[in-house]
Amino acid sequence: MMVRVGIRGFVDALQRSGLAPVDTLRDALAAFRDASGKPLSDAEQLANYLIDLELVTAWQCEKLLTGKHKGFQLGDYLLLGHLGTGGMSTVYLARQRDSGLLRAIKVLPRKRVGEKSYLERFRHEAEATRRLDHPSIVKAFELGHDHETYYYVMEFCSGQDVSELVKERGPLDFKLAARIAAQTARALAYAHGSGLIHRDIKPANLLVDSQANVKLLDLGLAMSSALDAKTQQLFRERVIGTADYLSPEQGVDSQRVDQRTDLYSLGCTLYFMLTGQPPFPTGSLRERIEQHLRVEPRDVRAMRPDCPHELIAICRRLMMKRPGERYQDARQAYEGLSRWLASRGFGVDQAMQLELATPTYKRHVAAEVSAASDSDGSDSNVFKVVDIDELEQKSAGASSHLRLADLDKPVVIESVDPAEESEWEPIPPAPLPTAPMAPIEAEDPLSPHAPLSSTSVGAANAAPQTWPGSGAFPKVALGAGNSESVLARRRAKQAFNPLTDWRVWLLSVLGFLLLAGIVVGVIVAAT
Structure with missing residues (x-):
């Protein structure tokens, strides 16, 4: 200290x-x-x-x-507090001097200014955010720089992100979880219609206010739905995103994805809200990506036995391994969720009150010091003392400032699959909705546009410990290669290695004993 x-x-x-x-x-x-x-x-x-x-x-x-x-002033803004630090930037609460309005300012560390790729990505995020104007997506106002400090100004949204909310309360009420997912799907429908794919939908990027309304944050990894040269130049890494919420195709090649990758991540986020944990909470980064490719998550009902079957079916459909078996656009996902809410007598935008934690900028110094000591500096509810002149030091150790320790880190890694000829092609973006999405009558929560190829909801719910439809996942062409990674194929080749498999050794021993018995019998008979 x-x-x-x-x-x-x-x-x-x-x-x-x-x-x-x-x-x-x-x-x-x-x-x-x-x-x-x-x-x-x-x-x-x-x-x-x-x-x-x-x-x-x-x-x-x-x-x-x-x-x-x-270090308290940045352009026309007075910095009031530290809101969070990620791998590429730090966000501050600020007040505009002339208007007195509160804003959030995202600042690029000075150390990164000299790196053209980081500066270009920072500008890309600001421009992507500024393109969108939707009540459930955070707004960006301006991009600027003060000497060597680059920043962009966003609206300040008071609330807690979903990761903090679940960390504080545990698994969420079913209607609250569905409401958050529905509002997010509606925001994604707008973003996709505007030609942007988010590619990092996760609990930490969904902010919920005291009226349970959602704001979608952080378009740092957003890409145009048309794979253009600029996007390829900005994001050269094969795989980017957050491992716990990464779609199978994004885990193969993040550049060759479409809007359905966001729907899979939304399904993982809904799963997190219902269960209090990601679909695959254990394993290394690569192992978790591998599980998204091949393994079915644990059944929600194993942790929440009272979870409605229809809501589980919606979550399951969002998380189908093959993009073609998911909802085909965010509008369909919104319709399914809004139908389920309507069947429970609840609306997507119905008035609702949430008691949230006290904003940190209203706390006293002594309480803040105590909280920082108790949390070991890792809880984003506690402001860390961050000087703009020292941002490069914070960026170097950014993982300690993320919202949910190691399980919620954005990752940038090499591909887990070699480049191969792809049989999967992205679908065009959904058209921009031209009218407000009205509540839909309470019907089957699954949209009729693309019915599931599996059994009915009731039959699919038979197995208590695994998700419906679990089992061997066939080879499917995704992204720049097929769905089986190098690691998976290596495991398949080793699955019946005669030098290591116990079944071979057991059969060998039994065969030897049988042969020895026959030999002994022959000798005894001869004598």
């Missing part, structure tokens, strides 16, 4: 920071002295007093208490 300064150092840093007008600050110090009845001596007590007056925030005070007085 950084060494804290005394009362003189704190007041000096506060005066030099320009966070509060000199006259206002002088009056506040005098009022604090009069209220305490003694000379100024306790820097933390004064800091909390100023926080209560809303002259400064807890995050600002944490920096001031270490003697720092710079």
Whole structure:
């Protein structure tokens, strides 16, 4: 932990920071002295007093208490707090000086500015976000730079992301989970209709406010539905995304995917909301990608026996291994979810209240220090003290600041499958909806546009410990190769190796004993 300064150092840093007008600050110090009845001596007590007056925030005070007085301003914005740090950027809460409006500012570390690929990706994300205008997608306002610091400004959305919500509450209420998934599907229908594929749908990228409304975040990996040269140049890696929510085809080649990859990830996110864990919570990064390719997840009912069969069927359909067996566009997924909600007497946009955690920028310094100590600095509910001048250090160790430890990291890895001739081609993007999506009558939650090829919901629900339709997954052409990775084929070749398989050894031993018995019998008979 950084060494804290005394009362003189704190007041000096506060005066030099320009966070509060000199006259206002002088009056506040005098009022604090009069209220305490003694000379100024306790820097933390004064800091909390100023926080209560809303002259400064807890995050600002944490920096001031270490003697720092710079790093609070970025262009026309005053930084109020740290919202999160990822692999490529850090997000701050800020207030625009002229309008007083709260904004979220995403900042690229200075260390990355000299790397053309990082700067281009940062600009790509800002441009992709600015293209979209939908109530369930976070808005971007401007892209700018202050000296060597590049940033872009977004709307600030108060709330908790789904990963935090589940971490705090456990598996969500069925209607709440379906509502979040439905609103996300509606946002995806708009994004896909606008020609963008998100490619990183996951709980940490879905923000839920106190009215249970969703905001889709982070278009850092978004690509045009037409595989253009610019996208190929920006994202040269074969596989990108988050391993726990990665579709089978995206785990083979992230450049040759279509809108259905987002639907698979949405299904994994719905599974997470229903069960409290990803579909494949164990194994290395490669092993988890392999499981998405070949293994069926554990049945939701093994963890939530009361989960409605119809909702499980929707989740299952979203997560079908073959893209052609999923919903074919986000509109279909929205319709299925809204039908199920309507059958329960609940609407996708029906008024709802959620009690969320207290925003960190409203907390006191002492509480923040305690929370940081308890969480070991890994909980995104706690502001870390991050200086813009030190962002490159934070980026180097970004995994410690992610929202759900190692299980929710975006990954950039080499392909798990060699390049082969593809038999699978992306489908064109869904047309942009031209009218609001009205609630649909309560019918079968599965859309009639592309019926499942498996058995009925009732029959499919027979096996209690595995998902319906589990079993050997046949070879299917996906992406730039087929669905079996190098690792899977190696395992298949080794599955019956006569030098290592126990069945061969057992048969050999039995054969030897039988032969020995025959020989002994012949010898005994001869004598």
